[in-house]
């Protein structure tokens with residue numbers, strides 16, 4: 001029997017059709033092709049840290065895997081003992097006390113929470129303020145939820161922070177959410193409490209929920225420490241702050257994060273979470289408690305490692321005439337391209353000539369055009385090699 005042909009294009013939602021190719025797919029494809037063509041590839045493209053979890057975390061993981069009770073269906077909103085440990089950590093780290101039961105929700109990686117928050121709050125036509133450039137899932141999940149993105153340019157002259165006075169001149173009547181991210185991916189900028197106070201004032205004025213992404217909260221350099229939005233008095237009731245075990249502890253593959261914020265907001269997000277997820281594996285949640293109890297020196301070593309890498313790359317690029325600021329946090333170097341190439345052409349040229357994979361800035365937003373993002377995810381020797389190759393082939 002002949003079946004009628006099936007046209008999938010007619011079936012795909014217009015929301016999905018509105019999405020461009022995910023930049024990190026393109027980066028991974030370019031890397032794959034370079035490997036297949038026999039190149040010695042140095043991957044500075046993605047955000048996948050190479051540093052493994054501390055041995056104490058792995059030990060806890062093994063031990064918890066042996067407890068068969070841990071293999072049963074997880075508790076939806078997260079294990080009370082992990083939430084309690086997070087509450088204590090939050091108090092120690094930021095001097096802010098949070099109620100573990102009502103103000104914390106465990107996530108399967110912070111990415112899913114940052115995406116699902118749009119399903120919780122956005123109706124068709126609602127608007128969301130998104131930094132440009134930024135981690136692409138913010139923008140994409142607004143579009144998937146049927147919302148509209150309002151760009152907030154991050155400019156060097158504004159220390160890579162949105163200009164709230166400028167934004168206040170726009171029609172923000174349909175805006176519901178304000179996304180911020182410090183330590184910032186990709187620019188490496190930090191924010192201080194003064195800026196966060198302005199953000200809370202702006203959110204209050206325009207009746208916005210603040211979604212603050214702190215995935216890189218512990219990775220800061222030169223003695224700087226990142227501050228939490230919740231340190232601003234009165235911020236809590238309108239803030240959801242997303243944290244991750246991925247970067248600080250090298251637990252990217254575990255898919256574990258959490259969100260801290262006002263209890264009403266947490267309740268709303270939990271309602272989406274229980275619909276699309278069924279909680280995080282208890283083995284991981286229990287082992288994550290070992291991460292939170294690591295001595296400060298262990299995290300200090302992580303910071304030191306990324307700082308050394310930063311210095312190698314920043315100095316190398318500067319010697320080559322690239323114009324850039326040394327990042328204050330995060331795991332990226334955001335560099336203005338000193339040639340007449342756009343960012344996709346430059347990224348391609350770099351792979352072809354040197355085997356170095358980077359992320360073209362335009363993939364992180366229109367304001368990223370003219371920039372490349374280098375990830376600090378290989379060791380010092382390999383980074384020195386990368387700098388050497390650029391010196392040899394680009395000068």
Ligand SMILES: Cc1ncc(COP(=O)(O)O)c(C=O)c1O
Pocket residue numbers: 047108109110111112135181185213215243244245246252255256257
């Ligand atoms: C700014 C930012 N937020 C969130 C994430 C996602 O982290 P997680 O592994 O917790 O989902 C990343 C990962 O690259 C990131 O760069």
